[in-house]
Structure formats: structure tokens, C-alpha cells
Amino acid sequence: MSTSAASPASDGTEEARTEAGTHTTSGAGTEAGGRAATAAPDTPAVSRAERIGDAALDLLVERGMRGLTHRAVDERAGLPQGSTSNHARTRQALLETAVRRQVQLEARVLTPDELPGAGGGDARVDPDVLVDVLSLALHRYLTDHRALLVSRYELALEATRRPELRVFFDAAGSVFRGPLVAMAAAVGSTEPERHALSLIAWAEGLMFSCAVGSFHSTVPGRAELRTGIAELLRGMLGDRPARG
Secondary structure, eight states, X not given: OOOTTTOXXXXXXXXXXXXXXXXXXXOBOOOTTOTTTOOOTTSOOOOHHHHHHHHHHHHHHHHOGGGXXXXXXXXXXXOBTTHHHHHOOSHHHHHHHHHHHHHHHHHHHSOGGGSTTTTOSSOOOOHHHHHHHHHHHHHHHHHHOHHHXXXXXXXXXXXXXXXXXXXXXXXXHTXXXXXXXXXXXXXXXXXXXXHHHHHHHHHHHHHXXXXXXXXXXXXXXXXHHHHHHHHHHHHHHOSSOOOO
């Protein structure tokens, strides 16, 4: 995997040239093994915006925020130089493209509309269903989508330094909050907003610890995750325990 042309400039000059649109357009590069470079034969073709988003997330995982430049994205995505700059002229626009793609990919791990209770209404949902759904989603993240967690943490940290990105990041991520609140209400929570926050905090803490924290070498099995969620719900709901 060649990285010589994509290495970030320490003084920011490369980024300045990128955002000014001073690329050459001599041709497209290729990147072996990159998520954004090629799609599997049996998957739908991705749009250019998705290719750029995929490449941006890959770079965040591999090189961190300093490695995310317009030129590097072009090379990782196998696009003619200048393509990323044309799509997202500024660094803010490039970061927003990455956030948008992050949300799209996370929605495939656990589709918000498929959460129990997401459709609204007064129908009760068995807490066991919630335990099964959440444990499956967490297990998928930790076994098949760990890189997606790392790119999310990179973007979240950058949002703490960029107020304009913070607004966009929060708005994009809010697609998951409503369904979780509805889900908490559907399983019998009397304080669904607060309990949804507790579920999110528990899940986020566990994923951070197991993806990049002190338990990074230990991935809990689905049964262990199910037990932890069941214990949390039991404390919230104060009635019969969900199946552990």
C-alpha cells in the first residue's frame, strides 16, 4: 500500500493547496485493499460521494485526523486528483461528508427503523426482544465493525474543536436517539429519555473499552453482552428481569 503521495504535510500546506483546488488531474490512482477502492461484485455500485466518504473514514482509522486530506482521499478512493476538492471544497465540507457516511454505515449495523418500538404507538415490547437486538448490534460492532468505532471517535474528538462540526455531528447522530427513546418506552420505561441515555452511555462505554480502551484485546461474547444489558434493564424497569 503506497502512502508517499498521501502523507499529510506537517505545516498544513498540503491541505491549503487541496482546499484551493490546485490539484493536477492527470489520472486516477488505485489503492489495494482499501474499503473505498473497489466494491464486491455482488454489492450495489456506490456513488462518488460514498467512495469519498469511505476513503475518508479509512484514512481516519489508519492515520488519524492529520492524515485526512483531500489529496489523500483522492488516492485512497482511486479518483482523479481534484475530485474530492470538487465534491467538498473546504475541510469542514470534507468532515461533513465523512460524518454523513459514518451515519449511513452505522445504520446498517443496527437499522433504527427496525428497533422494537421504533414505529411508535402504545404497543408494549417484551424486554427480551430489546436485549436480543442490542446484544446483537453490540456484538456486530465489536467483531465486524471495530474500524467504524475508531472513525467515529476521531470525528467526535474533532467536533469538540470545531463548533460548526459539532452542530453537524450531533444532528446527524440524532437519527438514532429517537428510536432508542421509543424503544425504552415500548419496554415499559416510565422515564424513556433518561433510560435511553443510560443505555447509550453503557453501550458506548463498553464499545470504547473493547475497541480502543483497556479491554481492547477482549471481545465479550453475545451471551455476556446479553447478560449485561438484561441487568441494566432490570434496574431500570424494576419488574421481571429480561432473559440473561
